[in-house]
Amino acid sequence: LKxxxxxxxxxxxxxxxxxxxxxxxxxxxxxxxxxxxxxxxxVDGPVLPESGREAALLGELAPALGLRLNPASVVxxxxxxxxxxxxxxxxxxxxxxxxxxxxxxxxxxxxxxxAPLLRKSFxxxxxxxxxxxxxxxxxxxxxxxxxxxxxxxFDFASSFERAERPAWLNEVLKNHAGPDxxxxxxxxxxxxxLARELTASVGxxxxxxxxxxxxxxxxxxxARRDALLRSLDVDIVAERAIAVREAxxxxxxxxxxxxxxxxxxxxxxxxxxxxxxxxxxGALSGAEPAGFELALTGLPxxxxxxxxxxxxxxxxxxxxxxxxRQLLEHVGLPASRQGEVQGIARVFAxxxxxxxxxxSVGHALLSGIAAGVASxxxxx
Amino acid sequence: xxxxxxxxxxxxPDVTYSSCLDSGHIQRVAPHLLFRIPFLMxxxxxxxxxxxxxxxxxxxxxxLYDKYQPLKAGKPHARLSVEDVRTLEPGLAPTQGxxxxxxWGIDGARLCVANARDALERGAEVRVHTTVLGxxxxxxxxxxxxxxxxxxxxEVGVRTARLVVNAxxxxxxxxxxxxxxxxxxxxxxxxxxIHVFLDRRVTxxxxxxxxxxxxxxxxxxxxxxxxxxxxxxxxxxxxDDVLATGDEVRYLFQAVxxxxxxxxxxxxxxxxxxVRPTLWGWGMNEDRLSREHEILDHAKxxxxxxxxxxxxxxxSYRLFSEEMTDVIAxxxxxxxxxxxxxxxxxxxxxxxxxxxxxxxxxxxAVTATRLEYRHGSRSLRIVERMRKDPxxxxxxxxxxxxxxxxxxxxxxxxxxxxxxxxxxxxxLGLGACGGMRCAARCGRIVADATGRSPAxxxxxxxxxxxxxxxxxxxxxxxxxxxxxxxxxxxxxxxLGAAADEPEALPTDAxxxxx
Numbered sequence: 053l054k055x056x057x058x059x060x061x062x063x064x065x066x067x068x069x070x071x072x073x074x075x076x077x078x079x080x081x082x083x084x085x086x087x088x089x090x091x092x093x094x095v096d097g098p099v100l101p102e103s104g105r106e107a108a109l110l111g112e113l114a115p116a117l118g119l120r121l122n123p124a125s126v127v128x129x130x131x132x133x134x135x136x137x138x139x140x141x142x143x144x145x146x147x148x149x150x151x152x153x154x155x156x157x158x159x160x161x162x163x164x165x166x167a168p169l170l171r172k173s174f175x176x177x178x179x180x181x182x183x184x185x186x187x188x189x190x191x192x193x194x195x196x197x198x199x200x201x202x203x204x205x206f207d208f209a210s211s212f213e214r215a216e217r218p219a220w221l222n223e224v225l226k227n228h229a230g231p232d233x234x235x236x237x238x239x240x241x242x243x244x245x246l247a248r249e250l251t252a253s254v255g256x257x258x259x260x261x262x263x264x265x266x267x268x269x270x271x272x273x274x275a276r277r278d279a280l281l282r283s284l285d286v287d288i289v290a291e292r293a294i295a296v297r298e299a300x301x302x303x304x305x306x307x308x309x310x311x312x313x314x315x316x317x318x319x320x321x322x323x324x325x326x327x328x329x330x331x332x333x334g335a336l337s338g339a340e341p342a343g344f345e346l347a348l349t350g351l352p353x354x355x356x357x358x359x360x361x362x363x364x365x366x367x368x369x370x371x372x373x374x375x376x377r378q379l380l381e382h383v384g385l386p387a388s389r390q391g392e393v394q395g396i397a398r399v400f401a402x403x404x405x406x407x408x409x410x411x412s413v414g415h416a417l418l419s420g421i422a423a424g425v426a427s428x429x430x431x432x
Numbered sequence: 433x434x435x436x437x438x439x440x441x442x443x444x445p446d447v448t449y450s451s452c453l454d455s456g457h458i459q460r461v462a463p464h465l466l467f468r469i470p471f472l473m474x475x476x477x478x479x480x481x482x483x484x485x486x487x488x489x490x491x492x493x494x495x496l497y498d499k500y501q502p503l504k505a506g507k508p509h510a511r512l513s514v515e516d517v518r519t520l521e522p523g524l525a526p527t528q529g530x531x532x533x534x535x536w537g538i539d540g541a542r543l544c545v546a547n548a549r550d551a552l553e554r555g556a557e558v559r560v561h562t563t564v565l566g567x568x569x570x571x572x573x574x575x576x577x578x579x580x581x582x583x584x585x586x587e588v589g590v591r592t593a594r595l596v597v598n599a600x601x602x603x604x605x606x607x608x609x610x611x612x613x614x615x616x617x618x619x620x621x622x623x624x625x626i627h628v629f630l631d632r633r634v635t636x637x638x639x640x641x642x643x644x645x646x647x648x649x650x651x652x653x654x655x656x657x658x659x660x661x662x663x664x665x666x667x668x669x670x671x672d673d674v675l676a677t678g679d680e681v682r683y684l685f686q687a688v689x690x691x692x693x694x695x696x697x698x699x700x701x702x703x704x705x706x707v708r709p710t711l712w713g714w715g716m717n718e719d720r721l722s723r724e725h726e727i728l729d730h731a732k733x734x735x736x737x738x739x740x741x742x743x744x745x746x747x748s749y750r751l752f753s754e755e756m757t758d759v760i761a762x763x764x765x766x767x768x769x770x771x772x773x774x775x776x777x778x779x780x781x782x783x784x785x786x787x788x789x790x791x792x793x794x795x796x797a798v799t800a801t802r803l804e805y806r807h808g809s810r811s812l813r814i815v816e817r818m819r820k821d822p823x824x825x826x827x828x829x830x831x832x833x834x835x836x837x838x839x840x841x842x843x844x845x846x847x848x849x850x851x852x853x854x855x856x857x858x859x860l861g862l863g864a865c866g867g868m869r870c871a872a873r874c875g876r877i878v879a880d881a882t883g884r885s886p887a888x889x890x891x892x893x894x895x896x897x898x899x900x901x902x903x904x905x906x907x908x909x910x911x912x913x914x915x916x917x918x919x920x921x922x923x924x925x926x927l928g929a930a931a932d933e934p935e936a937l938p939t940d941a942x943x944x945x946x
Contacts, residue, residue, distance in 0.1 A: 090918060092925035131872040132886060135928030163826040166836075169876040173886035202796075264869060265922035325917035332913035371678040372913075373905035380917040411921055 055427045056315035058293055061088030062413050063403025064321035065277050066420025070109050072284045074428030083292040086327035093262040093269030094127050095139035097412025109421050118142050118276045128261045132173030138414050141269045143240050143247035145259025151183035156231025159191040162201050165237045209239040209268045212246055225254045232256055238263040242271050296350035303398040317398050317427040324404030325380045343370040344383050352395030357382045358408045381410050391423035400427050434458055434536045434747045438497045447723045451747035455504035457773035462546055462780040464808030469537040469652055472637035474517055474530035483528035490531045506534035521635055523692055537654055540746055541856045542806055545846050546777040560847045567596055567611035575738035595760055598740040602671055602707040617733045618740035623708040623718050626676035627661035628684055628907050631699045631864040634658045643687035647719055651688045660684045664718040667707050676703035676906045700907035701864050711743040725752045779808025793818040794825045799833045814841045829870035831863020843881045851875050851896040868919045871897050894930055
């Protein structure tokens with residue numbers, strides 16, 4: 053059975069992984085960065101699979117993507133918030149295990165890191181007060197050159213991966229005995245897992261806060277995703293798809309180049325609004341006043357909050373001022389629980405493209421696995 | 433804009449004269465806040481005699497306006513050929529030529545703050561976030577002060593004075609009625625106007641376009657952005673909750689699209705709505721209402737010592753206040769010749785080279801240029817903060833950009849007490865990302881500087897973000913929708929539960945912190 057997966061974010065890679073494990077031959081079509089590359093490094097949303105089989109797949113997939121799942125984890129964000137989470141990038145410090153301890157907050161005079169006020173914000177959080185956890189400000193001379201104060205987090209994170217820098221960082225932390233854990237900004241490497249290396253060598257947990265959108269966590273996801281797809285022996289097509297076409301006993305995907313791919317089943321994991329797979333039309337764009345549209349043609353009509361998008365009563369499309377911009381997160385394709393899209397045969401959907409659930413990494417992983425398993429077992 | 437008002441030339445030339453004259457005065461007292469906006473008025477009629485006649489008429493009209501330009505250091509108009517217009521603004525629909533003329537842009541919020549700061553330094557008491565509950569009146573009806581409520585602390589207080597001036601703009605009739613006067617005592621015909629902001633400058637010239645009802649609207653470069661505006665509609669709604677609506681936004685895009693066809697591809701990142709305190713008039717459409725201003729002496733209503741300032745426009749704000757001050761001085765039996773047209777406002781006394789700020793403060797050149805624009809010579813005081821603590825040179829809002837030092841300065845010196853306040857004074861959070869990357873950090877700084885908790889700082893940031901999102905909603909097009917969805921997702925990730933409160937705002941939450 054041949055499964056075509058469109059999109060290589062969390063949902064797409066989960067679908068490809070699950071379909072491959074279920075014995076299907078898999079091709080992944082992807083072009084450019086999507087919503088997953090913008091994720092913050094935390095796993096939110098549902099993470100409890102419906103079946104043991106799906107749980108086993110998730111248990112294998114998550115570490116391969118550098119994710120540590122723990123429904124009771126607690127993360128610190130770059131905005132000074134301590135909040136519950138269902139898991140995170142393995143470089144993100146899990147505070148749940150550090151309740152009551154002293155956490156060393158690294159103070160570096162970088163433009164994007166206001167450590168003194170962050171410390172205050174973490175220390176006065178409900179979580180820190182109720183658990184008696186303390187945050188200590190520890191100034192570290194980590195800026196090798198003064199320009200590193202302003203470079204992007206990617207460049208700063210990369211600067212710690214070079215040659216002698218990891219060993220040097222290890223020495224710096226060892227020379228500052230005291231904290232029960234170290235909390236960094238999102239700078240602990242892009243390609244290397246410096247958090248894990250340092251945790252092992254320093255002897256106390258070393259990790260990061262979550263990233264801002266479009267930060268280092270997304271770059272790490274992409275690196276690990278590429279490695280995983282290579283190991284899965286899937287065919288990767290780096291091209292943009294433009295249309296879906298039903299063919300006798302097959303499903304076809306038309307690419308921008310004019311090429312057409314066919315398969316037994318297609319899994320759509322294109323993401324939603326953030327990825328550009330769902331667009332607002334009409335309001336100011338001058339296009340037809342439909343309201344919402346899919347970038348990909350040939351699919352059933354889109355729904356909003358699980359209901360059909362009603363014909364609009366003006367010529368100008370959706371008025372978000374009246375209907376709420378949250379609507380943007382709830383627009384997508386109607387599908388069954390396994391992700392089978394209603395209104396077209398041999399097409400499954402996963403992730404943000406499924407409208408009713410708000411976008412989250414947990415939902416992308418679970419719906420991706422479900423769609424991958426279901427598509428590999430598809431029979432018409 | 434400090435508009436010279438050529439529109440009024442044909443039926444209200446006094447308004448044009450006083451606007452141009454005072455535009456020159458504002459330039460003298462706050463030179464840092466003004467930037468030139470060259471205007472282009474294209475002729476769109478089909479080629480032929482009629483087009484030639486229109487161009488000749490424009491040419492003649494602006495020859496007349498040229499007489500007023502020297503008052504405000506404006507350049508004379510130019511008659512432009514078809515090729516000239518195509519070269520200057522290639523994005524315009526095909527024209528039959530046009531004329532260009534000169535106007536001045538300004539950040540009105542900065543002008544307002546500069547005046548407040550000036551008053552403070554000359555011994556005035558300035559209270560922000562304060563609502564007048566009523567004017568205190570003696571048995572004979574004369575006014576002797578106000579009762580007020582501090583909207584942040586809830587504290588109610590009394591301030592006495594020999595005279596009371598009601599300069600509350602569109603709220604003037606409400607304030608009058610809180611003083612026990614009939615609302616007609618300070619009657620206005622409030623006119624709502626909105627602007628739409630685009631994420632960048634899409635033209636070099638301000639383009640004059642005609643809306644479906646024949647009104648003139650503009651697409652103009654303004655600071656780092658482009659602005660579409662404005663509308664003028666009678667307003668009967670809540671003055672504390674003035675919001676641009678989708679149909680107003682569409683009215684503007686429809687008008688501009690006819691002259692600048694690609695405008696719908698531009699990305700709208702926000703709207704701004706306000707209400708003009710236009711003088712009362714019955715039976716004419718909004719555009720024809722007088723832009724003159726008046727001082728009302730409420731002695732005629734039995735309230736001696738109480739005055740209302742009604743009408744007017746930004747370009748003549750100084751002249752209006754000069755006239756009011758003359759009345760007060762005469763009443764109090766003291767005074768000296770007016771100096772508000774010659775004495776610099778804070779920051780306007782001396783030009784500062786932004787490169788000096790770069791070297792002394794350790795900022796990027798663009799940061800220094802924007803800082804100097806907003807603060808003039810006072811930017812040196814902000815740089816002084818950076819020299820004392822180099823970490824204050826860190827950029828909080830990258831779109832504008834705004835540094836930590838500037839945020840702390842406007843809290844210390846310009847009466848800012850909330851994220852919304854900082855934003856109005858610095859344009860923090862009003863760029864393409866909608867405050868997604870700076871609001872929470874700004875909230876932490878404001879909370880720290882005003883002795884509030886980090887949680888209160890975060891709540892303040894959320895209030896700002898919700899209000900900004902609400903202002904954007906009416907203008908969201910295809911491009912901004914993606915950014916909007918990303919902003920929602922990132923707020924949820926970074927702020928956790930704080931981000932999940934409902935988006936609908938109570939009426940006065942945008943400016944208040946209780």
